[in-house]
Amino acid sequence: MSGVPPLIGLAHGSRDPRAAETIEAVMAAVAELRPGLVTRPAYLDLMEPDLGQAVVALQQEGELARAVVLPLLFTQAFHATVDTPTAVGEVTGETGVELLVGDILGMGDEVLAALRAAARTADVPDDAAILLLAVGSSVQSANDAVHDLAGRWAALRTGPVWAGFATAGQPKAAAVLEQVGEHAVTTDTPVVVVPLFLAPGLLLDATVRRARDLAGDVPVLITEPLGTTLAGLVLARYDAVAG
Structure with a gap:
């Protein structure tokens, strides 16, 4: 694996299979914006792979020293402040991989612009x-x-x-x-x-x-849910951590 740290988009997870399809599409859209960047989805609950499984899979693909974990969440609530750091700490201890945690998606101007665009489209x-x-x-x-x-x-x-x-x-x-x-x-x-x-x-x-x-x-x-329209924001959050 190249020296560019891969990106793991960490979503909440859902019992609805459409959710996984959408998160996978988001990560694929980010990879299209940045050729050569390896992207993977992972989930906090209800779906696989979880964060540990995603990191192990990346290790199996080649030497992995570090990766960026980006919580695909809009607010600083329990999943962002407790679940994510807990999972990151556990997986770091189990795998030895340095996990750099990026900011949540938040509700800044990029998200507002995406919501307004969705309304115009409809x-x-x-x-x-x-x-x-x-x-x-x-x-x-x-x-x-x-x-x-x-x-x-x-x-x-x-x-x-x-x-x-x-x-x-x-x-x-x-x-x-x-x-x-x-x-x-x-x-x-x-x-x-x-x-x-x-x-x-x-x-x-x-x-x-x-x-x-x-x-x-x-x-x-x-x-429609915001989905791939936020791929640029996801990449910006990645760059803020990975440089």
């Missing part, structure tokens, strides 16, 4: 209300960051953007959907759900079903 009217759907966390600062992202986006358009959470966090996505539906009826605009998700999954599917049930005859627009 022909979301500028005056429509948007549910910005996030998974949610028991860490309040992580949820606050999603609300901040929604506010930054709302400042750039006519219609409101309201954050809602599929699991922990307030308000729940179902409550926000009711607000979005009321706005849609009043303004003759569609019900819009924009997921702050990298990949599809069961949580997103459940919210989509709820949106369609509540909307009745009102059109519903669901934008």
